[in-house]
Amino acid sequence: MxxxxxxxxxxxxxxxxxxxxxxxxxxxxxxxxxxxxxxxxxxxxxxxxxxxxxxxxxxxxxxxxxxxxxxxxxxxxxxxxxxxxxxxxxxxxxxxxxxxRKAKRAINIDETHVATFMEVFQQEESRRNRDRLFKALAEMRETDLQLIELRYFEERPYREIGEILSIKENNAKVKTFRALERLKLLFYKNKRE
Amino acid sequence: MNRRKVIFNRTVPSSRSIKEREDFDQLLEQYAQSKHPYFSRIAFWGTVGGAVVANFSFCVSIAKLT
Incomplete structure (x- = not known):
């Protein structure tokens, strides 16, 4: 899709x-x-x-x-x-x-997203790694999570991300890259635990 | 405390089912209801109040002169 x-x-x-x-x-x-x-x-x-x-x-x-x-x-x-x-x-x-309303903040993720992250992290697609990824996503800062969702889950161009978050296109690119790096760190931290 | 819930492989609603929930008439109705009638606005009562006070002062000053 x-x-x-x-x-x-x-x-x-x-x-x-x-x-x-x-x-x-x-x-x-x-x-x-x-x-x-x-x-x-x-x-x-x-x-x-x-x-x-x-x-x-x-x-x-x-x-x-x-x-x-x-x-x-x-x-x-x-x-x-x-x-x-x-x-x-x-x-x-x-x-x-x-x-x-005390509604719960949810992160909707599917198999293709999991596969994308495993490819980026150079890890095999196993249930353990999937759970580690979910844990890492749940632990992320809200601002980082927003960038990851907009770019990797919803596949929006950086220009649109910039407009949604009121930042410049280049800034959106840099911030998304940093958010992905932080997600990677959380993922590896969970892997060591 | 972590309040985020990770949902894996949730069914994505179809465009048709989302379209079925569109209701512009209801939105217009909600908008119309949110508009206060003029007599319930502060501006109305401010103007009316000011006019009453000015009228009263005028009448008092006329009464003092006569």
Missing amino acids: NRVNPIYHHTRKMLADEQKCIALAKNDPRHFAPLYEKYHEQIFRYINQRMDDQDLAFDVTSQVFFKAIKNIHKFEFRGVPLGSWLYRIAKSELNQAFRN
């Missing part, structure tokens, strides 16, 4: 069209409908990836779009798609959900 977000890579025309939609939505919230339809799935997937309860993930997604429609008048175009603004709302709503 290709996880790279197909609607993210906006052309200038697409960005201009989106701007028109936003301008209309600022005057009349009913014009927010095309933006809602465009981003609903990807925002839900972003939230669901980080939660263990699917129904709760739908609730948080609704809350994200409610905040977005309510605050669309405050949105300022800075050359990036509306999506990056929605992701920032989603990130803050997720944190709020973890604080308020």
Whole structure:
């Protein structure tokens, strides 16, 4: 499955069209409908990836779009798609959900991700190594985990990661590399124990 | 305390099932409900209050003159 977000890579025309939609939505919230339809799935997937309860993930997604429609008048175009603004709302709503509802922060991982990490760590794919990887992921700092999830689980380009986390593309690259190094260290620490 | 849960090979919901949960009308309804009517806003009561005080002061000053 290709996880790279197909609607993210906006052309200038697409960005201009989106701007028109936003301008209309600022005057009349009913014009927010095309933006809602465009981003609903990807925002839900972003939230669901980080939660263990699917129904709760739908609730948080609704809350994200409610905040977005309510605050669309405050949105300022800075050359990036509306999506990056929605992701920032989603990130803050997720944190709020973890604080308020005591929902558990989840890390969703599948066989292909495990295989990728084992290849990077030059380790064989065994159950023991898999458990060590899970332990290492669970022990990571939240900021590092976010980078690992965005890059390795969701396969997003560095430019998009930068826009979601409000950092430069190069900085996203460096930070992701460092996060991977720290994951590697945690993995080897668990291997020695 | 580690509060993270690692889930391995969870079924990913299909685009269709996510689409089924889209409800823009409900979002609009929620938005409409969140908008306070003008009479319940601070700006309204501030204006009304200010007008009442100004009117009262005017009446008192007129009464003093006559």
